Amino acid sequence: xxxxxxxxxxxxxxxxxxxxxxxxxxxxxxxxxxxxxxxxxxxxxxxxxxxxxxxxxxxxxxxxxxxxxxxxxxxxxxxxxxxxxxxxxxxxxxxxxxxxxxxxxxxxxxxxxxxxxxxxxxxxxxxxxxxxxxxxxxxxxxxxxxxxxxxxxxxxxxxxxxxxxxxxxxxxxxxxxxxxxxxxxxxxxxxxxxxxxxxxxxxxxxxxxxxxxxxxxxxxxxxxxxxxxxxxxxxxxxxxxxxxxxxxxxxxxxxxxxxxxxxxxxxxxxxxxxxxxxxxxxxxxxxxxxxxxxxxxxxxxxxxxxxxxxxxxxxxxxxxxxxxxxxxxxxxxxxxxxxxxxxxxxxxxxxxxxxxxxxxxxx
Amino acid sequence: xxxxxxxxxxxxxxxxxxxxxxxxxxxxxxxxxxxxxxxxxxxxxxxxxxxxxxxxxxxxxxxxxxxxxxxxxxxxxxxxxxxxxxxxxxxxxxxxxxxxxxxxxxxxxxxxxxxxxxxxxxxxxxxxxxxxxxxxxxxxxxxxxxxxxxxxxxxxxxxxxxxxxxxxxxxxxxxxxxxxxxxxxxxxxxxxxxxxxxxxxxxxxxxxxxxxxxxxxxxxxxxxxxxxxxxxxxxxxxxxxxxxxxxxxxxxxxxxxxxxxxxxxxxxxxxxxxxxxxxxxxxxxxxxxxxxxxxxxxxxxxxxxxxxxxxxxxxxxxxxxxxxxxxxxxxxxxxxxxxxxxxxxxxxxxxxxxxxxxxxxxx
Numbered sequence: 001x002x003x004x005x006x007x008x009x010x011x012x013x014x015x016x017x018x019x020x021x022x023x024x025x026x027x028x029x030x031x032x033x034x035x036x037x038x039x040x041x042x043x044x045x046x047x048x049x050x051x052x053x054x055x056x057x058x059x060x061x062x063x064x065x066x067x068x069x070x071x072x073x074x075x076x077x078x079x080x081x082x083x084x085x086x087x088x089x090x091x092x093x094x095x096x097x098x099x100x101x102x103x104x105x106x107x108x109x110x111x112x113x114x115x116x117x118x119x120x121x122x123x124x125x126x127x128x129x130x131x132x133x134x135x136x137x138x139x140x141x142x143x144x145x146x147x148x149x150x151x152x153x154x155x156x157x158x159x160x161x162x163x164x165x166x167x168x169x170x171x172x173x174x175x176x177x178x179x180x181x182x183x184x185x186x187x188x189x190x191x192x193x194x195x196x197x198x199x200x201x202x203x204x205x206x207x208x209x210x211x212x213x214x215x216x217x218x219x220x221x222x223x224x225x226x227x228x229x230x231x232x233x234x235x236x237x238x239x240x241x242x243x244x245x246x247x248x249x250x251x252x253x254x255x256x257x258x259x260x261x262x263x264x265x266x267x268x269x270x271x272x273x274x275x276x277x278x279x280x281x282x283x284x285x286x287x288x289x290x291x292x293x294x295x296x297x298x299x300x301x302x303x304x305x306x307x308x309x310x311x312x313x314x315x316x317x318x319x320x321x322x323x324x325x326x327x328x329x330x331x332x333x334x335x336x337x338x339x340x341x342x343x344x345x346x347x348x349x350x351x352x353x354x355x356x357x358x359x360x361x362x363x
Numbered sequence: 364x365x366x367x368x369x370x371x372x373x374x375x376x377x378x379x380x381x382x383x384x385x386x387x388x389x390x391x392x393x394x395x396x397x398x399x400x401x402x403x404x405x406x407x408x409x410x411x412x413x414x415x416x417x418x419x420x421x422x423x424x425x426x427x428x429x430x431x432x433x434x435x436x437x438x439x440x441x442x443x444x445x446x447x448x449x450x451x452x453x454x455x456x457x458x459x460x461x462x463x464x465x466x467x468x469x470x471x472x473x474x475x476x477x478x479x480x481x482x483x484x485x486x487x488x489x490x491x492x493x494x495x496x497x498x499x500x501x502x503x504x505x506x507x508x509x510x511x512x513x514x515x516x517x518x519x520x521x522x523x524x525x526x527x528x529x530x531x532x533x534x535x536x537x538x539x540x541x542x543x544x545x546x547x548x549x550x551x552x553x554x555x556x557x558x559x560x561x562x563x564x565x566x567x568x569x570x571x572x573x574x575x576x577x578x579x580x581x582x583x584x585x586x587x588x589x590x591x592x593x594x595x596x597x598x599x600x601x602x603x604x605x606x607x608x609x610x611x612x613x614x615x616x617x618x619x620x621x622x623x624x625x626x627x628x629x630x631x632x633x634x635x636x637x638x639x640x641x642x643x644x645x646x647x648x649x650x651x652x653x654x655x656x657x658x659x660x661x662x663x664x665x666x667x668x669x670x671x672x673x674x675x676x677x678x679x680x681x682x683x684x685x686x687x688x689x690x691x692x693x694x695x696x697x698x699x700x701x702x703x704x705x706x707x708x709x710x711x712x713x714x715x716x717x718x719x720x721x722x723x724x725x726x
Contacts, residue, residue, distance in 0.1 A: 025514075098514070099510070099511035104480070112504075114479050114480065116477050116479050116480075117477065117480045141476065141477045144428050144476065145477035147462070148463055152388070152462045152516055153515055
């Protein structure tokens, strides 16, 4: 019998922590933002073309609240037509009856949903070396929001949606002195590592910094070469302050957030786990373990979702390296499985995803 | 020995419901908005002068998150210098370790805190007969926000801050066919009932409606002669849908919100209680019982706070009818008492309020 959850790193602690969450009530928080870095051609597949990347995060969270997007027709797809992982997240939250909250870290297009405003603004292209205008303010406001959530949930699942986010993750990690070259993930089957490294290095150059220069000042690193999602997620984790368990729901972008906290206030990660998808932990074009191993060393777990049997091309493409992760898909699936104490399986999630996929694509 | 909580209406059900909440974990949600109705001279004391009423709601919620206001120096006071009831709320939430969330129903000045945006805009003067532009959208968005909260809290406490809100409550109640003349509360010792009725009736006239015309269409009543807080609170209550207990934390403004739900979807009030202050239930210039008795008939409970022994003029003035209620002060106090299972008393709350008052006034 297939395991529902894969323990991919720091397994012993991962098993213990995840075991303690069974039957508990999670709250899912999705942090959305944009960075103009996503508009550099060839970098992101989160949107049919670079200009549409502004619509991807709001459309993603609309999918979580409604059974459809409101800010545009259809659902976000890659240039190849592969649907957003928000489809997985929405299905998992629905099956698991998990409440969702949205944090606007800095969007250009606002979602037609309730969202928590934290004073953020869209991130600029990191090649300018001036990536995020008001990091400190975003961190302060998400910090106090995180405190409120820490008092009201058994545990939190924090997801993200920001096109171009793996490139800003790379730049941030380099500024922090983490050997991340060739190790961040991608929403495309062929990971454009060379381009990502070029963009990240141009960002560091423009900011006048070198590899590792900002290890002791992660806030500055986000300001110069990061993105608003990183600021909001970091503030949120600081606000939770290690008081309740935390699933950082994402791939290498969440490894970058964990790195920020590791260098800023590591005790806030004591109850944190990275929860992602099988497509991330089995990805040969990226290496999340190596990123975490150099920094926070927190457990990595993954939902054992498998779309290889799907008759839908848009889903089976996930097995070939399209999309892989995003919108907290893996963490939401893990949370649904845990909340139901095994009542919800990956098989059931896959069925729900197929049903929702068919409905959404019919519109 | 003094009772901590006063049971003022529908006492038997009130005692039963409040008893069931002992030891449970509440979440406090403060809905803030503005209406230009507050700028009609002589109507509201929530702000030192009419133009300052735009700053009162954001300053109030800044007090809940920080130990001071950020959007202006000092704290909101009445023209006589009596401090905002947010001082009571902040003290109760702090003592009770109760998490707070802010909903922006429609503000002109934004708070420097995290807040949930629901697409609201400031309300216009109700004498125009076009009070709130997008009631339906606000209700829809707060409804889905309410659903998320209903899945994540044991029970909810919903407070409000909107200067001029008792006049819009009066107009709304009249449109709904509730005999509310001379019955809504005031933030001033002498309740300007004649002026309030004139303003409300001019609103109904401009909208082309008469007493009771909109009993079957409360959404329309808010649109024509209500305020954005009413829309947001109503949507929120609809979203919670009676699934968890609800303290409607306020005076006659919350009676108006309850009336909306009563005529719209009464089953959503099955677990609802109005939780307010002693200054409201003992007020001779208003009559909250009469309002509830004509509509929802839900229990009214009140925190038995008493500032008569205070050496601070700003606090003892509450005993003479200044302020009375607002920012969910009474409900927050009730929730703190209940959460602590009696560990927190009104006496302790009064002490905490005195300490915080001294600190805030020193700035």
